[in-house]
Amino acid sequence: MEKYKEPQICVLNNNEIAEKLQENYIIAEGNLGIIKTIKYEEYVNNRYVNLEYDLAANLHEYEIIIIDLQSDRERKICDKDEEPNNSPYLFQMNYPKTEFDPTPFIMNQIQSQIGKKCLRIIFANSDYSEEYKVVKKVGQNQYSYPDEIIEGIYETIGANVQNKSGKKVKTEGIYLAEFVEKYVSSYKVVFELPKIWNAELRKSVLDENYQPLMYNQDGEVISYIGYDGGNEYELLLPVCEQKDKLIQTLFERVLPEVLPTFFPESKEFNWLNNDEFKPIEVLECEKKKYELKKEYQDKIAEIEKHEKE
Numbered sequence: 001m002e003k004y005k006e007p008q009i010c011v012l013n014n015n016e017i018a019e020k021l022q023e024n025y026i027i028a029e030g031n032l033g034i035i036k037t038i039k040y041e042e043y044v045n046n047r048y049v050n051l052e053y054d055l056a057a058n059l060h061e062y063e064i065i066i067i068d069l070q071s072d073r074e075r076k077i078c079d080k081d082e083e084p085n086n087s088p089y090l091f092q093m094n095y096p097k098t099e100f101d102p103t104p105f106i107m108n109q110i111q112s113q114i115g116k117k118c119l120r121i122i123f124a125n126s127d128y129s130e131e132y133k134v135v136k137k138v139g140q141n142q143y144s145y146p147d148e149i150i151e152g153i154y155e156t157i158g159a160n161v162q163n164k165s166g167k168k169v170k171t172e173g174i175y176l177a178e179f180v181e182k183y184v185s186s187y188k189v190v191f192e193l194p195k196i197w198n199a200e201l202r203k204s205v206l207d208e209n210y211q212p213l214m215y216n217q218d219g220e221v222i223s224y225i226g227y228d229g230g231n232e233y234e235l236l237l238p239v240c241e242q243k244d245k246l247i248q249t250l251f252e253r254v255l256p257e258v259l260p261t262f263f264p265e266s267k268e269f270n271w272l273n274n275d276e277f278k279p280i281e282v283l284e285c286e287k288k289k290y291e292l293k294k295e296y297q298d299k300i301a302e303i304e305k306h307e308k309e
Contacts, residue, residue, distance in 0.1 A: 004265045007063035007119075010056050014068040014123075016244040021251065028062065030054040031074065033102030038093050039079040047093040048135065048143065049078050050085040053106050060115040063262055066247065067110075069103070069125040069153070070239055084137055092133040092146050104130045104151035111156035117231040119255075119262055123243060124236050126188045127154055127161045157234050158210060158226045159191040168217040169238065177213040179254050180223065180237060183246040187238035190220040214238065225258075233259060 003024055010028045011018040018029045033053035040047060056062060078100070084090055093100055114120075133146035154161045167186045171177040193212065195204040214223035225235045240246055256263035 004263075006264055007262050008061060009064045009066065010059060010062040011066045012055075012068065013071045013073070014066065014243060017066055017068070017247050020244040020248050025251075028056040030056060032067070032069075032106045033073075035073050035075045035102070036078040036100040037075065038098045038100060039077060040095050041079075045095040047078065047095075048081045048090040048137075049093060049100050050082045050090055051102055051105070052085065053102060055106070055110065055113070059110070059113045063115070063117055064119045064121065065110065065114065066121045067107075068123045068243065070123045073103075081141075088136050090135055090137055090143070092135050092143070094133070101130055104128070104153040104155075105132055107153050108151050108155060114232075117261075119233040119235065119259060121235045121247070122157070122237065123240060124154075124187075124189050124238060126165075127152070127163050129153070154189075157236065158194050158207075158228060159221075159224065159236070160194075161189050161191055163188065164190045164216070164220070166216050169214050169222060170217070171214045174211070174213055176225065176250075176254055176258055177223065179249055180213065180240070180246065183240040183242055184214070184223075184238050185241050187216060187222040190216065190222055191224055191236065193221060193224060193226070 003026055005026070008026045008028070009021055010030060011021070012030045013032055015029065018027050021027055031054045033051060036049055038047050038049070059065070082090065091100060110120075129150055129152040131148065131150050133148050135146045136144040138144055165186065165188050169181070169184050169187060171181050193210040194207045196207045197203075198205045209229060210224055210226040212221045212224050214221070216222050222238045223236055225233065227233050237246075
């Protein structure tokens with residue numbers, strides 16, 4: 001079978017997903033950087049390391065980026081100062097800190113490189129931030145004064161994030177969530193979706209461009225799909241098993257219907273690809289179906305309650 005020309009897909013930190021999708025799509029593989037364990041010599045309080053990661057140089061041309069934050073990362077021991085890699089800049093590590101984790105830094109680099117039309121699918125793990133001290137090597141064993149920056153791993157998504165773990169999850173019958181639920185094993189974070197001011201109601205309400213997909217037992221969102229008002233979408237997923245099979249199912253049966261503009265060559269859902277049917281309208285339809293179904297269930301429950309009295 002000839003591969004689809006669109007969408008082009010970049011997969012980060014998951015070889016199984018890349019292998020599964022490359023049968024039908026143009027795939028680029030990459031990673032979010034190598035985690036380095038720092039070893040200091042006696043009387044040495046600083047160590048300098050470079051950034052080792054792999055992103056497609058033409059990342060802006062890829063419409064879909066799949067990021068697996070749950071997979072094991074490549075690690076290496078750094079027991080001496082490293083030389084700059086592709087730029088004169090290094091990262092300064094100070095004793096007693098012994099781990100250099102580039103992931104939050106690379107997550108923010110991705111955001112600056114993606115194109116205007118993009119869907120990010122993120123398998124979410126725990127939230128955390130890293131402090132980086134960036135220096136420029138100016139001579140032999142000579143470095144500039146460090147610029148200090150703090151990067152959070154979820155700074156580039158629309159929702160606020162809080163660490164919270166659990167295994168009890170539920171969905172309200174939303175089409176997309178029904179397929180995801182079969183593969184979910186747990187969650188590591190909960191999301192507070194963005195709100196906008198409603199002048200008529202005179203209060204903040206949930207931004208309709210963000211749709212909850214799954215909840216924990218406390219009613220907190222653990223998975224959602226969001227739209228920033230331009231052309232960028234984000235799909236946040238909880239901890240899942242058999243991610244390659246889940247992604248394959250979503251690409252074959254769900255996403256071409258929910259987000260048809262990303263799949264212009266999918267013949268099964270070609271009727272959706274016209275100027276009068278935009279992706280955000282699909283999300284709105286899903287939301288209305290959920291509300292109608294909930295209203296129906298509530299009425300049935302009320303009738304059954306009266307029958308018992």
